[in-house]
Amino acid sequence: MRMGFDIGGTKIAAGIIDGEGRIRARRTAAFPKKNQETAAVDLLSSLAEEMLEELHIKLTDLAAIGAAVPGRLNRDRSRILYAYNLNFFDLPLHSILSARFPGVPVRLLNDAEAATLAEWKAGSLKGCRTAILLTLGTGVGGGLILNGSPFFGGLGHGVEPGHMILEKGGILCTCGTPGCAETLVSASRLASQGYGNAKNLIDAARKQDKKAAGLFEDYLEDLSSFLASLANLLDPERIAIGGGLSGAGEFLFDPLQKQIAEKSFFHYEYPVVPAALGNDAGMIGAALAQDIK
Amino acid sequence: MRMGFDIGGTKIAAGIIDGEGRIRARRTAAFPKKNQETAAVDLLSSLAEEMLEELHIKLTDLAAIGAAVPGRLNRDRSRILYAYNLNFFDLPLHSILSARFPGVPVRLLNDAEAATLAEWKAGSLKGCRTAILLTLGTGVGGGLILNGSPFFGGLGHGVEPGHMILEKGGILCTCGTPGCAETLVSASRLASQGYGNAKNLIDAARKQDKKAAGLFEDYLEDLSSFLASLANLLDPERIAIGGGLSGAGEFLFDPLQKQIAEKSFFHYEYPVVPAALGNDAGMIGAALAQDIK
Numbered sequence: 001m002r003m004g005f006d007i008g009g010t011k012i013a014a015g016i017i018d019g020e021g022r023i024r025a026r027r028t029a030a031f032p033k034k035n036q037e038t039a040a041v042d043l044l045s046s047l048a049e050e051m052l053e054e055l056h057i058k059l060t061d062l063a064a065i066g067a068a069v070p071g072r073l074n075r076d077r078s079r080i081l082y083a084y085n086l087n088f089f090d091l092p093l094h095s096i097l098s099a100r101f102p103g104v105p106v107r108l109l110n111d112a113e114a115a116t117l118a119e120w121k122a123g124s125l126k127g128c129r130t131a132i133l134l135t136l137g138t139g140v141g142g143g144l145i146l147n148g149s150p151f152f153g154g155l156g157h158g159v160e161p162g163h164m165i166l167e168k169g170g171i172l173c174t175c176g177t178p179g180c181a182e183t184l185v186s187a188s189r190l191a192s193q194g195y196g197n198a199k200n201l202i203d204a205a206r207k208q209d210k211k212a213a214g215l216f217e218d219y220l221e222d223l224s225s226f227l228a229s230l231a232n233l234l235d236p237e238r239i240a241i242g243g244g245l246s247g248a249g250e251f252l253f254d255p256l257q258k259q260i261a262e263k264s265f266f267h268y269e270y271p272v273v274p275a276a277l278g279n280d281a282g283m284i285g286a287a288l289a290q291d292i293k
Numbered sequence: 294m295r296m297g298f299d300i301g302g303t304k305i306a307a308g309i310i311d312g313e314g315r316i317r318a319r320r321t322a323a324f325p326k327k328n329q330e331t332a333a334v335d336l337l338s339s340l341a342e343e344m345l346e347e348l349h350i351k352l353t354d355l356a357a358i359g360a361a362v363p364g365r366l367n368r369d370r371s372r373i374l375y376a377y378n379l380n381f382f383d384l385p386l387h388s389i390l391s392a393r394f395p396g397v398p399v400r401l402l403n404d405a406e407a408a409t410l411a412e413w414k415a416g417s418l419k420g421c422r423t424a425i426l427l428t429l430g431t432g433v434g435g436g437l438i439l440n441g442s443p444f445f446g447g448l449g450h451g452v453e454p455g456h457m458i459l460e461k462g463g464i465l466c467t468c469g470t471p472g473c474a475e476t477l478v479s480a481s482r483l484a485s486q487g488y489g490n491a492k493n494l495i496d497a498a499r500k501q502d503k504k505a506a507g508l509f510e511d512y513l514e515d516l517s518s519f520l521a522s523l524a525n526l527l528d529p530e531r532i533a534i535g536g537g538l539s540g541a542g543e544f545l546f547d548p549l550q551k552q553i554a555e556k557s558f559f560h561y562e563y564p565v566v567p568a569a570l571g572n573d574a575g576m577i578g579a580a581l582a583q584d585i586k
Contacts, residue, residue, distance in 0.1 A: 159527070
């Protein structure tokens with residue numbers, strides 16, 4: 001059994017998973033609004049106690065504990081350099097959690113890394129030696145599986161597919177560079193068109209609302225260009241799409257895959273699939289973090 | 294000792310290298326204009342004989358023989374599916390060379406793969422666990438080192454950085470898709486501006502020829518966007534530039550590196566270096582081909 005925490009700016013998801021990646025106990029709690037550094041760690045302790053009690057096991061029965069955060073870690077993964085949404089800055093979270101959970105190895109990772117690891121070990125990318133996970137949300141995150149291992153960047157900065165440039169001279173991205181993929185393929189692009197959110201716009205397009213259908217077509221055009229670009233570089237076995245759009249079904253995935261085949265250099269119909277683990281990916285990936293080399 | 298052949302549409306380069314990757318004997322010959330499939334193999338035999346004689350060694354003293362071709366191989370690397378410039382189509386080159394050179398293991402690879410392997414084992418990318426080689430010529434080729442190994446694509450199609458889209462709605466690329474990086478950052482773009490070739494244009498820009506300086510600045514802008522994109526995805530330890538532009542020195546590499554730092558998500562000054570092996574890269578990489586997993 002392993003325990004994972006996905007610490008987000010809105011909520012904390014905690015879980016205990018077994019050797020097959022199945023969730024055996026789970027809890028969620030709102031992320032504290034004050035004294036975050038101490039209050040969040042107290043919360044992790046009490047969620048852990050509840051789950052251990054539920055399963056009638058002791059802390060030291062756990063093989064590993066992992067915690068995922070939306071921010072950047074230092075090179076040896078002992079400190080959170082920054083996680084703006086959590087108000088964590090230069091926090092030695094590894095030693096703090098090791099003291100709270102004595103006798104169990106602790107590992108920290110970034111939330112995008114956790115999601116990639118989870119989808120690879122227990123979800124949509126299981127068994128792949130080369131694969132891409134893209135999470136289309138407010139921004140565009142993701143991760144890579146390369147040469148049979150999760151790849152978190154060559155220098156430890158991280159992997160930022162959303163900040164690959166797709167439109168020379170395009171819209172200024174929040175990162176300060178014009179034309180990043182994020183400006184064209186995030187779910188926010190669809191959410192800002194007067195339909196409430198991306199799902200509603202896609203539902204309207206499916207029902208042949210003319211404006212929605214046109215917006216969806218433009219979006220597909222850009223998303224397929226982005227995925228064809230990535231496919232031309234990495235020639236992946238599979239591409240998984242996470243975030244709100246992953247539920248759009250064949251209406252999104254069928255034309256997307258065909259357009260990728262048209263645009264990609266090898267005209268190969270790279271398989272595009274929805275991510276499998278949804279909001280549990282971060283917590284499951286955190287629990288599996290010991291498996292990173 | 295190992296022997297390598299770089300079979301190009303204009304010439305064949307052959308060499309014998311030692312355990313440190315140093316060239317101990319070398320030959321070049323024009324690529325045959327007729328009956329290419331048989332004439333080229335006869336030529337490899339005679340170049341091999343000459344070099345073995347020069348070094349006073351026997352064929353069976355060689356640990357390995359490799360051949361690089363500008364084209365696509367089948368999945369098990371036994372056949373050349375196509376190499377247009379060589380007029381090779383569905384050629385079982387592995388068994389042909391194995392029969393010509395009995396008792397020595399033979400390996401085939403693509404020329405971009407060979408150059409990447411050579412730069413990694415014996416050139417500009419030595420010791421890197423994550424690195425990018427880009428060859429800027431008529432087109433844009435290259436290769437990747439990922440998780441400590443050469444990466445030739447997840448499905449065996451290959452790695453095509455030049456066909457990543459950099460300009461939505463841009464110029465139509467030879468591959469049929471608009472806006473590929475190749476349309477913006479190939480050396481041909483500079484060669485087509487009335488200065489004869491890319492080197493002359495850069496020399497003119499260095500001497501403050503106004504038109505040339507403007508063209509060079511635009512080119513730098515696009516090349517740095519492309520490299521920042523790749524750096525955002527892979528966070529590489531080093532990026533090597535091969536092809537005619539690799540000789541442009543600090544005039545190219547200094548501003549390039551600074552612009553990458555400005556544009557990249559982590560604002561890191563990713564090291565950009567010239568490729569080290571020049572035209573020998575294909576032949577050296579071919580000789581080292583047995584080292585591919």
